[in-house]
Structures are given as structure tokens and as C-alpha cells.
Amino acid sequence: MHTDLVAALDIGGTKIAGALVDGAGSLLVRAQRPTPAQEGAEAVMGAVRGVLADLAASPLWHRAGAVGIGSAGPVDASAGTVSPVNVPGWRGFPLVDRVAAVTGGLPVTLVGDGVAMTAAEHWLGAARGYDNALCLVVSTGVGGGLVLGGKLHPGPSGNAGHIGHISVDLDGDPCPCGARGCVERIASGPNIARRALDNGWRPGPDGDATAAAVAASARAGDPVAVASFERAAQALAAGIAATATLTDIDIAVVGGGVAGAGEVLFAPLRRSLRDYATLSFVQGLTVTAAVMGTDAGLVGAAAAASTVRSGAANGVRAVAAP
Amino acid sequence: MHTDLVAALDIGGTKIAGALVDGAGSLLVRAQRPTPAQEGAEAVMGAVRGVLADLAASPLWHRAGAVGIGSAGPVDASAGTVSPVNVPGWRGFPLVDRVAAVTGGLPVTLVGDGVAMTAAEHWLGAARGYDNALCLVVSTGVGGGLVLGGKLHPGPSGNAGHIGHISVDLDGDPCPCGARGCVERIASGPNIARRALDNGWRPGPDGDATAAAVAASARAGDPVAVASFERAAQALAAGIAATATLTDIDIAVVGGGVAGAGEVLFAPLRRSLRDYATLSFVQGLTVTAAVMGTDAGLVGAAAAASTVRSGAANGVRAVAAP
Numbered sequence: 167m168h169t170d171l172v173a174a175l176d177i178g179g180t181k182i183a184g185a186l187v188d189g190a191g192s193l194l195v196r197a198q199r200p201t202p203a204q205e206g207a208e209a210v211m212g213a214v215r216g217v218l219a220d221l222a223a224s225p226l227w228h229r230a231g232a233v234g235i236g237s238a239g240p241v242d243a244s245a246g247t248v249s250p251v252n253v254p255g256w257r258g259f260p261l262v263d264r265v266a267a268v269t270g271g272l273p274v275t276l277v278g279d280g281v282a283m284t285a286a287e288h289w290l291g292a293a294r295g296y297d298n299a300l301c302l303v304v305s306t307g308v309g310g311g312l313v314l315g316g317k318l319h320p321g322p323s324g325n326a327g328h329i330g331h332i333s334v335d336l337d338g339d340p341c342p343c344g345a346r347g348c349v350e351r352i353a354s355g356p357n358i359a360r361r362a363l364d365n366g367w368r369p370g371p372d373g374d375a376t377a378a379a380v381a382a383s384a385r386a387g388d389p390v391a392v393a394s395f396e397r398a399a400q401a402l403a404a405g406i407a408a409t410a411t412l413t414d415i416d417i418a419v420v421g422g423g424v425a426g427a428g429e430v431l432f433a434p435l436r437r438s439l440r441d442y443a444t445l446s447f448v449q450g451l452t453v454t455a456a457v458m459g460t461d462a463g464l465v466g467a468a469a470a471a472s473t474v475r476s477g478a479a480n481g482v483r484a485v486a487a488p
Numbered sequence: 489m490h491t492d493l494v495a496a497l498d499i500g501g502t503k504i505a506g507a508l509v510d511g512a513g514s515l516l517v518r519a520q521r522p523t524p525a526q527e528g529a530e531a532v533m534g535a536v537r538g539v540l541a542d543l544a545a546s547p548l549w550h551r552a553g554a555v556g557i558g559s560a561g562p563v564d565a566s567a568g569t570v571s572p573v574n575v576p577g578w579r580g581f582p583l584v585d586r587v588a589a590v591t592g593g594l595p596v597t598l599v600g601d602g603v604a605m606t607a608a609e610h611w612l613g614a615a616r617g618y619d620n621a622l623c624l625v626v627s628t629g630v631g632g633g634l635v636l637g638g639k640l641h642p643g644p645s646g647n648a649g650h651i652g653h654i655s656v657d658l659d660g661d662p663c664p665c666g667a668r669g670c671v672e673r674i675a676s677g678p679n680i681a682r683r684a685l686d687n688g689w690r691p692g693p694d695g696d697a698t699a700a701a702v703a704a705s706a707r708a709g710d711p712v713a714v715a716s717f718e719r720a721a722q723a724l725a726a727g728i729a730a731t732a733t734l735t736d737i738d739i740a741v742v743g744g745g746v747a748g749a750g751e752v753l754f755a756p757l758r759r760s761l762r763d764y765a766t767l768s769f770v771q772g773l774t775v776t777a778a779v780m781g782t783d784a785g786l787v788g789a790a791a792a793a794s795t796v797r798s799g800a801a802n803g804v805r806a807v808a809a810p
Contacts, residue, residue, distance in 0.1 A: 240768045249768060298644060312734070314636065314643075321636075321736025322620060323769035332730035333764055334658045336669075336722060344766035345729070347658075400658060407667070408654035412634070412731055414643025442655055444666035446562045446571060447645035 169231025176463030179252025184217035187468035234471030236282025243324025275471040284311025286466030305422035308350040334404040352401035362394040381427035403438030421456025491553025498785030501574025506539035509790035556793030558604025565646025597793040606633025608788030627744035630672040656726040674723035684716040703749035725760030743778025
């Protein structure tokens with residue numbers, strides 16, 4: 167039997183998406199359920215089972231040879247468990263074993279959602295052809311992943327590249343993670359909006375007080391809106407420069423809703439990078455926008471599974487059902 | 489002919505050390521010259537040639553099958569050049585080709601000195617048995633290196649793990665590198681001493697105003713001295729936590745002269761790590777003292793060469809003479 171497809175799952179706090187993905191990264195069959203994030207562990211697992219059942223109803227299902235999961239973090243790839251911040255019912259939930267059981271013993275690969283997005287951008291997107299890359303998602307939170315030495319680098323826990331929770335301001339504002347001055351605490355969409363509001367920016371008649379509305383004001387020249395994006399860009403630049411200095415990457419790919427602000431974010435980001443990426447071996451660092459869009463999580467979960475199955479990534483084990 | 493030895497070079501701003509190193513990490517023959525750091529490129533190369541000539545005079549030289557170089561950075565392993573900050577005559581100096589020519593075509597491996605120290609601690613020291621590790625040197629500067637997925641990770645440039653120049657205080661004091669708030673700007677020995685002096689600490693009758701003297705005062709309970717080490721520890725903790733969050737390491741090994749302060753540094757370092765290493769996958773991070781001592785550079789340069797020759801490291805090429 168020809169098992170050339172990966173059953174991919176993208177698990178977030180709002181929805182659980184699934185797809186059968188082929189070797190070219192095409193999504194042949196899709197399924198989706200809302201995440202019952204405030205319900206218990208079994209209710210959330212029920213939604214996962216529903217997505218898998220929808221996929222299994224496809225005549226293509228028999229070609230699925232593996233499952234790849236990208237999940238909101240933190241995840242524990244070595245234990246096969248997930249504890250997504252936005253899904254309180256899942257703490258140390260044994261997702262890998264449960265999915266393996268549901269799918270009749272397919273090998274299951276688990277990575278964090280930032281790592282999945284990175285796998286997608288490296289396979290088919292803006293990081294294609296780069297052997298050393300950081301990919302970031304700047305959205306409600308800030309996540310990321312790494313490609314090192316030509317391979318996805320999930321790390322033993324599946325969370326490597328989690329740039330949102332490195333501190334770039336060690337005396338800065340407390341972050342919900344417990345630390346201070348994390349990149350996410352300064353650069354996430356909600357924090358861009360909050361900072362603008364704190365400094366006197368007001369939403370328009372539609373009442374939209376999101377980072378997207380702040381971006382629109384910034385494009386129109388509002389100095390408070392511009393300053394809020396500049397501060398976010400400064401924090402991202404410090405974090406990207408730190409990552410480059412530590413891991414010797416050649417490119418940083420920035421995606422997620424906040425990256426949709428375009429030059430309002432990218433222009434100050436490139437300027438600030440010159441301030442922080444100062445050593446000779448990181449001065450050539452390129453920053454560019456992600457290109458894979460909202461399917462990146464599914465494409466990347468499939469890529470992570472394929473990569474791991476072919477033995478090309480460090481630190482993630484594929485787990486078969488007992 | 490049995491070529492089981494590596495000719496190792498440890499190139500710093502003060503001295504150039506060399507040794508013939510065997511497969512157990514023993515230094516069978518040693519040589520050393522002062523670095524004529526303020527002279528021209530050829531004078532510095534002359535010292536390197538002198539060290540190599542001393543090694544070549546040994547009856548064991550015929551067993552040398554490779555050269556490993558750990559150099560003060562930055563280095564460019566892909567170009568085979570070095571530009572040590574403290575050796576102004578060497579800027580983009582083609583050390584790999586020059587050493588290959590001097591040694592009659594032995595393959596030459598070049599890494600930064602922090603990477604070399606890391607290779608030594610991973611091979612025979614405190615990081616032995618750990619597949620994912622950060623090793624730091626806290627001294628006049630702050631350097632480091634990474635082991636990822638069981639292998640030394642020099643990165644394509646040979647500088648990966650350069651924790652001294654990641655910013656943990658994005659609005660902080662200007663660093664000579666051009667950025668602000670770098671770990672080195674807060675945690676290096678000279679900065680520990682400067683901060684203590686700025687806050688009213690005074691040296692004893694011997695006039696010793698180094699970090700070692702501040703450490704002695706801290707052990708005796710001087711609150712300004714204690715506070716200066718606590719601030720250094722906080723910056724190191726933020727940097728180590730950032731590295732762990734990005735690369736999913738299990739252990740941080742801290743060496744260098746400042747680490748000789750012992751618990752004056754390590755106690756606040758462990759406390760501060762709990763403040764910054766907050767995500768589940770980094771909470772278990774261990775911090776420990778380096779054990780390889782002053783020979784770490786030579787042992788590590790040999791390890792880097794051996795590792796690369798056996799194909800076990802990413803990103804560093806061994807270069808043969810033309």
C-alpha cells in the first residue's frame with residue numbers, strides 16, 4: 167500500500183484544523199472543529215477525534231502513513247504531551263498516544279506550532295534554501311522555530327525557537343510567563359494595542375482597538391501608533407539579533423497577524439536590527455515576511471512528520487501506538 | 489603512518505598556546521609564545537609559526553593528522569579567517585590557509601574560543617553526556633558555545649553560542665560592540681569591578697580592583713560587592729534562560745575567571761534563573777561550574793578538529809592546504 171500522505175493536525179486555542187497533505191505540500195482533504203478550550207480534557211480530545219474522523223472518511227485516508235501535529239505550546243515532544251496555555255483542560259495531556267490509538271497505530275510526530283510554521287517556511291516558503299533560519303509568528307503571542315545545519319531543530323522538547331519568551335529587558339514589565347521584559351510582552355499584537363492606548367491613541371468610530379487598527383493609524387502618520395510599532399520592532403530586533411548571535415542564522419522570517427502591518431513593522435525592524443545585530447557574523451542577517459499564510463501550521467506539521475520519519479531532524483521521536 | 493594526534497592551537501590576545509593532543513585528550517607536547525598583539529599581521533603569524541615549529545620539533549609530530557584552532561573571535565570558519573578584537577593587526581586574516589601551508593597540508597579546523605571550550609567540556613568535562621548544552625566563559629569578556637543534538641554546533645561561521653553579545657537590556661548601557669545592554673556589558677569581570685567602584689566599593693590596601701577582589705569583598709559580606717555580583721548573575725541568568733528557551737538545552741556550564749568567584753556568583757545565578765527560565769521545558773535547566781581549566785582551549789580545539797573530521801558537527805569545514 168502506498169502511504170504517501172501525512173495526516174496533519176494544527177491545534178490552537180480557537181480551532182483544531184486537520185488535513186491530508188501530499189509530498190508537494192498540497193492539502194488534499196481538510197477538516198476543522200472549534201476548540202472547546204474551556205471544557206475538559208476529553209471534550210477537547212473529542213474535537214481532535216472529530217477532525218480525524220472527518221479525514222478518515224475520505225477515500226484518500228488509506229494513503230496516510232503518518233500523523234504530524236503542530237500544537238499551541240508548550241509541548242513535550244519527548245513525553246508526547248501537550249499543555250497549551252489557552253487550553254486549560256490539557257495539562258500534560260498525552261496527545262501523541264491518544265492520536266496514535268485513534269489512528270490505528272500510525273507513527274505520530276509532535277512539535278510546537280512555531281516549529282511547525284518554521285518547517286513550512288523552510289520546506290516551501292521564505293526560508294527555502296536557507297540552512298540556518300529563524301521563523302517567527304507575531305500574533306496574539308510570539309512564537310518561533312529554528313532551522314540549523316539544514317534541518318528543522320525542534321529540540322528534545324519540540325519547543326526550540328520559542329523567541330516570544332526570551333527577556334530583552336531584564337528589568338522590564340512582568341510577563342504572564344513569570345519572567346520580565348519578554349519579546350512577547352513588548353511585541354505581541356495585544357501589547358502593541360495596549361501600549362498605544364496607554365499613550366493616548368484612540369480607536370476610530372468602529373471601535374477597533376486591535377494592533378491592526380493601530381497599524382492603520384501608524385500608516386496614516388499617527389505618532390503614538392508609529393511609536394508603539396517601533397517599540398515592538400525594537401524588541402523583535404533585539405530578540406532576532408540574540409538568536410542570530412547564539413545560533414548563527416542567515417535569515418529571519420516574520421509571519422503572523424502583526425506582520426500583516428507590513429512596512430509599519432518591517433521598516434523599524436530593519437533599522438533596529440542594525441542596532442543590535444552588530445557582530446561581524448550577524449551583520450548580514452536578512453529579515454523578510456513569511457509567505458505560507460494560514461495553512462503554514464498544517465503544511466509544517468506534515469513537513470515535521472516527514473522530516474522526522476526520514477531521520478533528518480534532531481531531537482524529535484516519532485511514536486507508534488502501543 | 490598512524491596519525492592519531494591533533495596539533496591544537498589556542499589563540500588569544502595575550503598568548504598563543506599549542507599542544508599535540510591524543511585521543512584521550514592528553515596534552516603530550518606543549519608550546520607557547522606571547523601574542524605580539526599590537527604588532528602587524530605577520531608578527532602575530534610569526535608567533536603562530538614559532539609555536540608550530542616547537543611542536544614540529546617533537547618526535548611525536550609525525551603522528552599529527554590534523555590541526556584544530558580555537559581563536560579569540562570573531563572568526564569566520566567558512567572563509568577560514570580570524571579578526572580577534574584584541575589583535576588589531578589581524579582583520580580577516582587567512583589563518584586557516586596560512587596554518588595549512590606551514591604544516592604541509594594538514595587539514596585545519598577553525599572555531600571560536602568559546603566553541604573550543606564547549607567542545608572540551610562536552611568531550612571530557614562538565615557537559616559530558618549531555619546532548620544539549622551551553623558552555624560559557626565569563627572572564628574579561630563573555631563567550632560561549634553550544635552542543636545541540638549531541639554534537640558541537642559551531643554554526644557556519646564558527647561563532648555560535650556567542651552569549652556575551654546578546655542584549656538582555658535593550659535600553660541599557662552602550663556596549664563596545666555597538667549594541668546596548670549585552671550580557672558582557674553587565675557580567676564580565678571588568679564590568680563587575682566597574683559597577684562596584686561606581687557604587688562606592690573600594691579596593692583593599694593591595695589596590696586590587698579586579699572582579700576577584702570584589703568577589704573577596706562579597707564573600708566578606710560587603711553589600712555593594714554582593715550587589716554587583718547579583719547584577720552580573722541576573723544578566724547571565726537572562727542570557728542563559730534565553731539560550732535555553734531558544735535552543736532547548738539541558739545544562740549550562742559556566743567557566744572563566746569570574747566563575748572562580750564560586751557561590752558569590754553561582755548562588756544568585758541559580759536564584760535569578762528561576763526568574764527568567766519560566767517555561768515548562770526550561771525549568772529543569774541545570775547550571776554548573778566548568779571543570780576543564782586553562783587547558784580547555786587546547787583540548788577543545790583538538791576535539792573540534794576530531795569531531796569535524798569524523799563528520800559529527802554541523803557547519804564547520806576542515807580545509808586542506810592548496
